[in-house]
Amino acid sequence: MPFTANRDFKKHPRIMSGASGHHYTTEDGRRLYDLFSGLWTSGLGHCHPKIVEAVQKQVATLDYSIGFQASNNRAFELAERVIDMAPEGFTQCFFTNSGSESVDTALKIALGYHRAHGEGNRTRLIGRERGYHGVNFGGMSVGGMAPNRKAFSANLIPGVDHIRTTFDLENTAFSKGQPGWGVHLAEDLEKLCALHDGSNIAAVIVEPVAGSTGILPPPKGYLERLREICDTHGILLIFDEVITAFGRLGEPFGAKYFDVTPDIITTAKGLTNGVIPMGAVLVRESVFDAFMQGPETMIELFHGYTYSGHPVAAAAGVATLEVYEEEGTFDQAKSLAKPFEDLLHGFAQHDKVVDVRNIGLMGAIELAPRPGAPGARGLEMHKKCFWEEDLVIRNGMDILQFSPFLNADVTDLEDAFQRLRRALDSIE
Numbered sequence: 045m046p047f048t049a050n051r052d053f054k055k056h057p058r059i060m061s062g063a064s065g066h067h068y069t070t071e072d073g074r075r076l077y078d079l080f081s082g083l084w085t086s087g088l089g090h091c092h093p094k095i096v097e098a099v100q101k102q103v104a105t106l107d108y109s110i111g112f113q114a115s116n117n118r119a120f121e122l123a124e125r126v127i128d129m130a131p132e133g134f135t136q137c138f139f140t141n142s143g144s145e146s147v148d149t150a151l152k153i154a155l156g157y158h159r160a161h162g163e164g165n166r167t168r169l170i171g172r173e174r175g176y177h178g179v180n181f182g183g184m185s186v187g188g189m190a191p192n193r194k195a196f197s198a199n200l201i202p203g204v205d206h207i208r209t210t211f212d213l214e215n216t217a218f219s220k221g222q223p224g225w226g227v228h229l230a231e232d233l234e235k236l237c238a239l240h241d242g243s244n245i246a247a248v249i250v251e252p253v254a255g256s257t258g259i260l261p262p263p264k265g266y267l268e269r270l271r272e273i274c275d276t277h278g279i280l281l282i283f284d285e286v287i288t289a290f291g292r293l294g295e296p297f298g299a300k301y302f303d304v305t306p307d308i309i310t311t312a313k314g315l316t317n318g319v320i321p322m323g324a325v326l327v328r329e330s331v332f333d334a335f336m337q338g339p340e341t342m343i344e345l346f347h348g349y350t351y352s353g354h355p356v357a358a359a360a361g362v363a364t365l366e367v368y369e370e371e372g373t374f375d376q377a378k379s380l381a382k383p384f385e386d387l388l389h390g391f392a393q394h395d396k397v398v399d400v401r402n403i404g405l406m407g408a409i410e411l412a413p414r415p416g417a418p419g420a421r422g423l424e425m426h427k428k429c430f431w432e433e434d435l436v437i438r439n440g441m442d443i444l445q446f447s448p449f450l451n452a453d454v455t456d457l458e459d460a461f462q463r464l465r466r467a468l469d470s471i472e
């Protein structure tokens with residue numbers, strides 16, 4: 045089981061057997077409201093008829109096609125659509141099968157870009173404490189989640205450094221949206237440029253909003269300052285938008301929401317509404333152009349996956365992006381942000397709560413850990429909600445995380461948060 049307490053799960057299995065719209069069903073026939081929209085994946089709801097139909101049609105038409113030196117029509121159709129939605133200046137994208145692969149692809153593109161420019165010395169990569177960039181070696185190394193690194197630290201890739209997290213309970217607790225405190229933490233990057241020399245640094249990767257470590261919105265002015273420092277030193281800025289792309293903040297990309305344009309964007313999850321695994325790495329034209337050198341018959345990027353641009357995944361992606369547009373999903377998400385914020389901050393006074401934070405349709409309620417048993421209260425909440433309140437939420441240790449559907453009904457959210465309160469009141 046991925047990121048799961050396996051032995052505990054075996055004693056108390058939580059297994060879905062169906063899904064439709066905003067609910068899961070279990071084998072014993074219960075209907076559970078999904079307050080995490082899959083795993084940040086399924087903003088349109090489960091089994092959206094248009095996506096289901098597109099996948100069924102595609103699998104019966106072109107189930108797979110070779111992706112090296114030939115390709116398929118759906119992959120190019122999806123690439124065009126993704127680029128149409130992207131911030132200005134982005135002209136190309138590369139398909140992967142997951143967020144982790146998108147991150148490792150982006151890091152490799154950054155290294156290759158500098159090498160193509162004759163700056164092969166730029167090999168250092170900078171991540172951030174409490175960043176999550178998936179589980180492959182590159183993403184794990186630039187990531188800043190201590191438990192994920194601890195067990196494997198002997199094998200992390202060399203030449204990686206980190207700036208500090210922007211989260212500080214004392215200074216940011218109960219912020220609504222971007223905290224006013226913390227812009228000074230961007231100067232960590234200047235410090236690292238002084239230490240390693242900026243000319244040796246290839247790229248900085250951050251999530252515009254750190255998601256998996258508990259919803260940590262960036263301080264006001266912070267992302268802007270990172271962009272400035274990167275420009276000064278010729279460093280590529282990578283936004284890991286595996287969560288924030290495709291409507292989570294009410295915009296197609298977090299870059300648009302924050303009005304800060306990186307050089308590379310990684311995505312996955314909402315690209316296909318979670319229906320088929322797929323990710324995409326978007327690059328600015330200048331990044332792409334750097335690779336387009338040498339004889340035309342030579343491969344320019346020695347990288348790729350057997351399933352890059354898989355036609356069935358791409359068909360799911362095309363249908364998903366069409367639905368976002370046809371149903372005005374991002375505007376729906378935008379209009380839900382305030383009611384969602386009000387519901388979350390209704391827990392601010394609860395005696396077990398030490399922080400509430402949110403931005404767009406990303407939110408967290410952080411519980412005080414039980415003395416001597418960090419994470420136990422959070423896991424109990426997850427289980428209690430599942431079995432007694434017919435509600436699916438996610439806990440990262442004692443941080444309850446919420447990722448409502450982009451097209452959720454406010455009344456359903458009100459009801460879900462009532463159930464959550466009942467569960468919170470009833471546990472120790």
Ligand SMILES: Cc1ncc(COP(=O)(O)O)c(C=O)c1O
Nearest residue numbers: 142143144176177178284286287
């Ligand atoms: C920001 C970010 N990057 C990368 C990943 C890894 O994605 P995957 O689990 O699809 O490999 C995640 C997953 O949650 C993520 O949130």
